[in-house]
Amino acid sequence: MQTKPTVFLITGLSGAGKTLLLQSLEDEGYYTVDNIPPHLIEHFLNILCTSNVKKLAIVSDIRWKNPDKLNELFKNVESLAKCNMEIHKVFLKADKSELINRYKKSRRTHPLGLSLENAIDEEMKVMSEIESYCDIVIDTSSTEPTEFKKRFFQMIKEDMKKLKLNFISFGFKNGIPPISDYVFDVRYLPNPFYFPEMYELTGLDMKVIEFLEKFKETHETVEKIANLAKFIQDKYSESGRIEAYFCIGCTGGQHRSVYVAQKVYEILKNEGREVSIDHRDIER
Numbered sequence: 700m701q702t703k704p705t706v707f708l709i710t711g712l713s714g715a716g717k718t719l720l721l722q723s724l725e726d727e728g729y730y731t732v733d734n735i736p737p738h739l740i741e742h743f744l745n746i747l748c749t750s751n752v753k754k755l756a757i758v759s760d761i762r763w764k765n766p767d768k769l770n771e772l773f774k775n776v777e778s779l780a781k782c783n784m785e786i787h788k789v790f791l792k793a794d795k796s797e798l799i800n801r802y803k804k805s806r807r808t809h810p811l812g813l814s815l816e817n818a819i820d821e822e823m824k825v826m827s828e829i830e831s832y833c834d835i836v837i838d839t840s841s842t843e844p845t846e847f848k849k850r851f852f853q854m855i856k857e858d859m860k861k862l863k864l865n866f867i868s869f870g871f872k873n874g875i876p877p878i879s880d881y882v883f884d885v886r887y888l889p890n891p892f893y894f895p896e897m898y899e900l901t902g903l904d905m906k907v908i909e910f911l912e913k914f915k916e917t918h919e920t921v922e923k924i925a926n927l928a929k930f931i932q933d934k935y936s937e938s939g940r941i942e943a944y945f946c947i948g949c950t951g952g953q954h955r956s957v958y959v960a961q962k963v964y965e966i967l968k969n970e971g972r973e974v975s976i977d978h979r980d981i982e983r
Contacts, residue, residue, distance in 0.1 A: 704747040704784040707756040708740070708776060710769065710829060711791030712822055713810055714801045716839045716847060717758050720791065723848045724756040726941055727860055731756045737768040741779040748782035762810045766825040773832040787855070790826075790833035794840040795819055862935040863942040863973040864928050868902070868960035870952025870980040879946035881931075883924055883959075889914055891954045901981050902957025911958050925963045932972060952980030 707724060709717055718733070725731040730752045735743065737759050747755060759769060773788055780786070793801075798819050802809065809818035830836060835854060839847055852858070867876050875882055891897035891907045900907050911917045928945055935943065947963075949955035957978050964976040 702753060704753045704755065704782075706744065706747070706784055706786045707789055708773070708786060709756060709758045709789040709791070710760045710773065710826070710833075711789070712793060712798060712819070712826060713761060714798045714805075715791035715793045716837075716844075717760065717791055719844055719847065720789070720851060721756055721758055723851070724754075727754075727852075727857070729754040729756040733758045734762055735759045736763050737765065737772040740772060740776070744776075744780045744784070744786075745782075747784060748780070761822050761826065764811070766829075770829055773829045787835055788833040789835045789837070790830045792823075792830070792836070792838050794838075795823070797840040860941070861973050862932045862940050863975065864932055864967060865942055865944045865975045865977070866928075866960045866964045867944060867946045867976075868952055868956040868978045868981065869946055869948045870950060870956070870983065871948045872950060873952060873980050873983065875948065876944065876946045876979065878944050880943045881927075881945045883945070883947045884949075885920055885947060885955045885959050886949050888917055888920065888949070888955045888959075890950070892951065897954070900954070901978075902954045902959075902961060903978075903981075907954055908958060911955065917959075921959055921962045921966070924959065925966045928963060928967060929970075929972070932967075952978070952983065957981055 707729070709720060711717055721731045721733055732743065735757050740757065740759060743755065743757060759772065761769070763769065776788065777786055799815060802815055809815055811818040811821055813821060837847070837851065842850070867879070869876055871884070871886070888911065891900070891910050897907050897910065902908070924945070924947070931943060947956045947960040960976060960978065964974055967974045
């Protein structure tokens with residue numbers, strides 16, 4: 700059964716967090732467009748009727764300096780679509796003092812081109828009626844970006860994507876992967892490299908696997924890294940972070956690190972978690 704398209708039409712005060720919200724929706728698989736002139740939004744909505752895009756988020760605001768057109772759009776947007784779709788109108792705002800502080804930090808000029816305080820006062824005035832048409836209104840004053848994103852997705856009853864865990868095995872002699880977020884050194888495990896029958900094998904070969912699994916510390920290492928990875932995935936997923944890199948290293952990146960990374964990957968994969976695996980130095 701094909702679901703109807705979902706559209707978030709976003710507006711609000713300059714500096715209230717529209718760009719952050721748009722980026723967050725893009726991370727969750729929405730097709731996003733910023734700063735669309737009000738008169739073109741009808742075309743974007745109707746493209747959805749004949750396209751594969753089913754999740755759209757668009758921002759239209761005071762930058763087009765035509766509040767009357769913007770007002771008309773938010774008042775009548777439901778009548779513009781030529782097919783059945785779910786449209787949510789979102790208005791973001793913040794206290795005047797908070798907006799002033801954010802503009803000072805960003806060192807950007809207000810789109811109305813007036814002195815900052817006068818511009819904010821004028822924007823609050825002309826946007827007040829548009830706020831009344833919106834079904835989602837969020838005051839972002841004194842709200843950290845992570846909390847803002849979490850709050851928004853709770854309001855729309857949509858789960859944010861789980862943090863993707865990328866596991867990389869590597870050899871320290873070839874350098875730590877620059878992309879790493881977490882680095883684990885497993886060189887304390889018994890090394891199959893020194894046994895002639897395993898020298899040319901890797902941590903994916905049964906003989907190496909059976910050798911390493913004889914040792915208690917091997918099982919403890921896998922268990923501890925897997926538990927930490929699951930903890931981090933659960934906690935970071937609440938913040939909206941997209942992915943993290945767990946890099947597991949041994950001397951050459953062929954035996955111990957390969958085994959441990961692969962084992963942790965398989966445990967989490969079997970639990971249905973979002974994971975990937977790359978054995979960087981296995982062929983060196």
